[in-house]
Amino acid sequence: MENSTLISIEGLKKYFLTAGGKFTALNSIDLTIGKAEFTGIVGPSGSGKTTLLNIIGSLDSPSEGRVIVLGKSISELNVKQAALLRRTQLGFIFQSYNLLPVYTVFENVEFPLLLLQLNDNQRRKMVMESLEWLGLTDKVKSKPAQLSGGECQRVAIARAMVKKPEIVLADEPTANLDAANSHNILKTMVQLNKEFMTTFIFATHDEKVIGYLRRKISLVDGKVAKDEILNN
């Protein structure tokens, strides 16, 4: 299923200036990630998983090296081009869901489509489709505060998937969920990955997530320690 390269990383280094001096979060990362991969970047806290995910998601930029995402060099993108890349081709799922609290489920899922300036009918159709995939059609008018953790994360997945992006970046998506909800969410993501050929990249140290991955990239102290294909 996985073929063409969507993400290519060469010699990626990321430094942060701290009170104690320069801290190296990522050190000489070389990776390629292809279309429709279901990949996890795993490792202990502070290993650089989220930093790598943020750079792929154009929320941060490399200190050294090249990161090409969907043919675009992240370090060469200006603010508007980076926003356009995120708006059109990337989806994000966060540990704490990051739903907009004053919006309903429908409005939260609709938000990325508003930014794409789609018309009312298109938006409604796409939002309802997305909510159907995630089994949330009965929660259309609910606000995030009225939902359980599992439901919130499903809304977040619906929001990430509604525009059918090429890549979904999920940062510890199951960290706040119980086992049953985690498995439900992961099964849904596997299904979406297969159905829409969307590339999923996880930053996680949750064993439950690892159980669903088809590729596991292990980071230790900012370096790729192991890159293995799994039989899931």
Added chain:
Amino acid sequence: MKLLFKLAAKNLFGAGMRTWLNVIVLSFSFLIIIWHKGLLDGWDRQAKNETISWETGGGQYWQSGYDPYDPFSLTEAHSKIPSSFDTLLSRGDIASVLITQGTIYPRGRIQSILIKGINSNQKLLKIPSSLFPEDGDEIPALIGRNTATDNGIKTGDLITLRWRDVHGTFDAGNIKITGIFDSDVPTVDMGQVWVPLDRLQKMMDMPGEATIIVWNNEQKADVRVAGWSFKTNEFLLKSITDLIKMKSVGGIVLYIILLSLAMLAIFDTQVLSIFRRQKEIGTYIALGMTRGQVVGLFTIEGSLNSVMAGLLAALYGIPLLAMQAIHGMSIPGGSKGFGLAVADRIYPFYSLGLVITTIFIIMLTTTIVSYLPSRRIAKMKPTEALRGKLQ
């Protein structure tokens, strides 16, 4: 931009009580500023209209020696009324006034006054000169309500009047109060006695003479009448204009205080929003908004407070202000004692210009106050914001 407005409105309504508190405070500011300015404008209009009706008409010709601020000029400030005015005078279309100093002795007290002779047939000013009887031994006189009250004078009273004629000879006689008029213009009331012009000319031995001639139409005034200088209403009403201007400047302090309170609330909310909504800001950026768009969103959110405040102020303010514009506002009676042209009731006047200017100033200030804290967003790291980390 349309999208930002839509999102901002949604966020603003979603914020619930916080939004409504700001909106209520701001709507008070709207209302008080418009009300206070409307009150001053209403007073200005009323004072000017009343002064025109009672005193200045359509401008005045002053005898060249006349200086209202120099009582000593009065002995010389009189001349023959130009013959070119005869027709208008005989029709009562204009009023001629002879002014001199005198003393009255009401209830045994001495009171210095100005004696003003006015032609009985004049229809230009509101001075009720038609109340002068055709004949009688006593000198018929009109006084204002305030002079009457201050001196305990009633209609029909006989009061001794002393004056000095053109030759410098003192003379005295009785005046009979034939009418007491109610005027909001203190300069025709306080310490003034109005008598028929022909009687005063006779008393002063100044036949056919006057000190001022009240004209009926400023546009048709001939400014080149020898020995007389024409004074426009702009000149004659300058003291009122200056007083209102001074009051308006004083009002600005009130506006600044009110606006500052409202702006402080909005500024505070904006700062708090930016701190509390870091994750939301990060999410907006992750979903594809630029930092500039997020700054715009927060700025619009803040400035929409003023739009909502305007609507709320209109909702409860229009009936309140309209009611006051119709029924007026009662002014304490003592105000006239200060020489101010103040009616018993002032009717506020709310012009479209006043409302639009106030809305514009408040919206502009709100937008600036909303923008200033929002600029912080542009400096935020989205990765930190997403984690809700304070920056």
